Amino acid sequence: MQNNEGFPLVEVSGTPFERGVQHGRAVPDRVRGSIALYRDQLAKRGIDLETIATLARNFIPNIVAFDPTYFEEMQGMAEGAGVAVEDIITVNCRTEMMFGHSALKQAREALDDGCTGLVVLPKGTRDGRLIHAHNWDWREACVDTGIVLKVKKHGDGPDMLMFTEAGTLGRHGFNSAGLSLSGNFLTCERDYQRSADVPLGLLRRKMLESTNMTAAMRTVFGARRYCSNNLMLAHADGEAVNLECAPDEIFWITPEDNILVHANHWISYPARAKLVDLGLLNTPDSIYRQRRVASMLQEAQGKITWETVKEALADEFGKPEGVLTHPAKASFNSVYCTVATTLMDPAAGKMWVARKPYEGRNFVEYTL
Template structure:
């Protein structure tokens, strides 16, 4: 029985060659791809980037994408063909952080919402069911409730993938059949956007999700160079996790304490704090108490953390609308910032649960590898 549209995200099944996978993606959800295109075109246009300049900026990213992995560029071509949109629009979706924040010619936007998020990982020894639990609130534009999709990808040369992402995008968060899981959080520093654009964050995330274990996923990250900062929470189902705070030129790490790892949107590693200027807290000081409140909620259930406790921690609304769970509020260019989705992952079981618009409904829909 199909689920009501207002509760679930569409599942897109992908297999075959890179281009064919992309074509299947675009053809399965063309209306959602079109919404993604419209969202980011509109944001860039309102920041002074017209259609021709957008195309030029997007296609300037093509060589970096191809250098990193030509299969990814083929997959983007396939999405464009399947959804019948321009290739530059698919590049923009996959390079949206670099495109929206990384060009000096863009008009400044003091109230532009960052891709926020609160993430957590509970190791097996701290969980009630003895399995690793990985969860995440995605805070971004409310419009993305109608661009989100779940991708299930069968691969011949590596683990199969189950991902939650924006239509048109190659990755956001997810897990694979080898037990690797990954989520990401927005970070900023004084070193961002100072070097030529290199590997888009989306592609690094995708390649990490293709790794056959946590070690090789980290090797992917250390082999990449970045245009801007980002935080990545990485886990292995059998019982390992690490938080990786990525500056453009360096990676800092945090490991679980008492079997628990939590990260919001400010630098936590003491070494990073001494070396970098955090540029995000002025706009998002809520990150400080989101971090503390989530840690405290899990600490109160030490050694017996279950999904109900995690759901409650990620549904903490104090102070509304700026809690761990963000209720919709106006953002720049008449858009709305909110928690788009809450995602729960149990990689050992190959199961993901997602609540769409969790500020309205805490109904979690199950998706399986």
Template sequence: MVEPFPLIEISGTPHERGRQYGRKAADRIRKGTSHYFAQLKELSLDAKGVAELVRDYLPVIEAFEPTYIEEMRGIAEGADIPFEDVALLNARTEIIKLAKPEVRARLKTPDEPDGCTGIVALPKATASGRLIHAQNWDWKRECAETAVVLKVRRDDGPDLMTFTEAGALGRCGFNAVGIAITANYLQSDRDYRQVGVPLALIRRKVLEQEHVALAMRAVYCTKKSAANNMIVSHREGVAIDFECAPDETFQVHPQNGLLVHANHFVSPVALGKLKDTGVAETPDSLYRDIRVRDLVQPHIGAISFDTVKTALFDDFAYPWSVCRPPRRNLSNNLSATVAMILMEPASGLMEVAPLPAINREFTSYRLDVEPRRTA
């Protein structure tokens, strides 16, 4: 049996929330940091070197949202680990990639692509009349043992629930007013030329917003270090896919109430302006979105969680499939679909299955939602 992801509930000030988070998820946080530090050690970067890189990057995080520093310090206290370890969990790629040249020269192992397949079905396309937002998260097999579902009760904005690596502030999820986000790896020839905000923190910022306009602004306007794809939706029936280059954002819109995205740029405007350099690492992306769309389209008007699950379980071209079994990727690291996550923000429901290629048991998590606002 594959162990379900634990639910971690926190509340209070940012620092108090962090301490609760660190204490409740300590084992998974330590396991996650140990895994990443073992990899960095192989690349000749020790704890002292990481601490130096984190200190160089802190002003970027603090300028974006100082309370995130408070929350991360609380996590470190609660888990009894160095603050730098928590910061690295929340910004590992940016911190390492933007390191000093003499450090980068030692990092000869290429980045592992964080592959995903995301899907949104608008209310008009679903059987229940409620928006469905879902994804497969493809990443390191080990993260099935280090991820959590984090529920944050806030005094300074809407409550939120996010599926994320333990110790990180956010990944995918939704909030109590029905704003949801998923994210997919992208790579372009513009990446890592500038210092930008860590992607994990942009996603958390989205989930803190009361208005979908401000959530979309956080994705569209925040300067990034590297490309990423983020799908933002709202329970009332809006969804936009943002293909983000570090310095420019492109949009992809639903067709017939359905939006699907994998790990390559599809916006004609984007493809006319930049080079997609990620397909070399994720060639299966070229058909994963096609497979999911083709499996779901015949059910438009009657799409359900089961419809979406069937599509995301697709094993065409196994093991290079939509639902990825544990296998070695092109970087020779053990990769898998770590989790399948389905969300219905209007009802406050999230269902998650760990390692879905070998496990089809879902756990339900719920967030109390705020009533729809009327004029």
């Protein structure tokens, strides 16, 4: 499927390397667009191309140690798109690359990543089906680098349907085992203080390769992380958990009255007592984003529909910095916005994605 209002669907199968080649060949211009975006972001932070390549190569041992097939898939993407593997690594490790280098203290003081995610358990919905949805707030350029990636594993784990950036292993989505995942930016004073281990993008992909929630959570609890991140995990049969991940500790939250909502600040009481939330300096809107979405869902408790969720994720209070973020100036002469709204029904194997939702909620359907 490819729709002028949506994102291209990229279907891959075979060995990891073959899947990577298919990915790169399907959307080479979008892969190059992803590379150009993060080269530009790093250049604005004072990092030249030679240093970018060196930083990328330094991640190879970590990638191979976590899962050698991931590096094979990245090599395939590079070959398929006709780019260097270092460029593919940069895109897959972009958070760690943009904020983790020792020369980037200034960059870490201008953190402006975003996102708002939600899960409604079946008992909270009108039709008795779990709803998992997400607003991805990031650079405006990603409206032209995003893709929907369908990975056919052919028995080697569940199949996956993910929304992600071209040239990456995955971002958020669901699998054929009924597991769904989304992630939001978090930060605290513990970030980037230890040696890098598992990049966040790889961790999310590994979770989506799990056949059940227990395995997915074990992946997170067993991984060393370089920086904070929020992970919202659910299963179509009616369970969900939110994992607020600091580099060395994880704080969990479960749904209240069938509803789970998270934005970009630490919510769990232990986390708020133990950590310094560095993100609120630049994204204080996270506080009202989380509260407003939770309130709108609670008002429809027991009869929440896709339209309820669409309305909640289109809330413009505080415009341009609302749940739905209109294009606005961001750090390092960038433009920030809600790139896409994603709705996931893992039980039905369906995903609906709206590109540039601030221009209109035109949802395109993708099916696993």
